[in-house]
């Protein structure tokens with residue numbers, strides 16, 4: 001496994017497991033648990049979840065998958081913006097801990113900006129950290145201006161990551177957010193790194209996959225992971241998909257591949273609003 005160092009000095013695995021859409025259907029639960037366990041067995045030891053996913057259902061799936069094997073895992077969860085108040089964030093975190101069946105969440109994120117003043121959320125996160133309920137906190141769906149506002153707050157520089165939409169077909173953050181975060185040594189966590197499957201059927205990706213004898217998803221993830229300070233969290237409920245995703249850690253794209261991918265998915269040529277799903 002490759003690691004990315006968080007600002008608190010803690011190493012976070014560069015490739016993890018997403019869980020959106022898990023915990024929504026009882027009939028899928030066993031398969032979802034198996035997929036997460038398969039991922040962990042293949043070294044994908046970071047798991048990304050949120051109280052929003054399946055309204056707690058995904059956290060319960062994660063709890064079942066990691067029961068008795070918490071050591072060595074890096075758990076990420078997120079608080080709803082409407083729960084991110086001084087008291088609300090603490091209660092929400094406690095509910096998440098219970099569903100996950102753990103004593104500490106490694107990284108706790110504000111899912112997106114809402115009506116609660118940012119300073120209040122940061123205060124709650126710092127309290128959770130001091131109480132040992134979380135080891136670090138961060139944000140999600142923050143654009144460059146949101147990050148500047150956050151960094152100007154007391155304890156704002158304790159933010160450990162910004163989780164944003166990033167894949168071959170959605171490169172807008174390369175214009176300003178990535179350089180700003182890199183300057184502050186803040187890792188970026190790329191969500192929907194497979195474009196929810198859309199980039200996998202693009203001919204450029206398929207051709208490079210064929211050339212290397214790997215799956216298109218392996219190429220799409222290797223492209224994200226080749227960048228310093230980048231964490232990717234693909235979601236897969238299918239075991240073959242999990243295996244193909246894990247293989248990204250072993251694939252080095254060559255300059256010709258990168259040139260072809262740039263031609264098919266051009267880098268941004270100017271600023272654009274942060275894309276969100």
Ligand SMILES: NC(=O)c1ccc[n+]([C@@H]2O[C@H](COP(=O)([O-])OP(=O)(O)OC[C@H]3O[C@@H](n4cnc5c(N)ncnc54)[C@H](OP(=O)(O)O)[C@@H]3O)[C@@H](O)[C@H]2O)c1
Nearest residue numbers: 018019020191192193194195196217234235236237238241
């Ligand atoms: N912070 C936020 O606001 C936010 C927003 C969106 C997502 N996220 C996080 O990021 C994670 C990943 O994003 P995502 O779930 O939106 O999309 P994604 O990971 O880009 O794509 C998931 C889809 O791709 C399929 N897939 C996975 N591996 C594959 C492979 N090797 N070959 C072919 N298809 C494959 C999955 O199918 P199967 O499941 O059938 O394998 C699923 O349909 C989420 O689960 C969540 O944890 C965060």
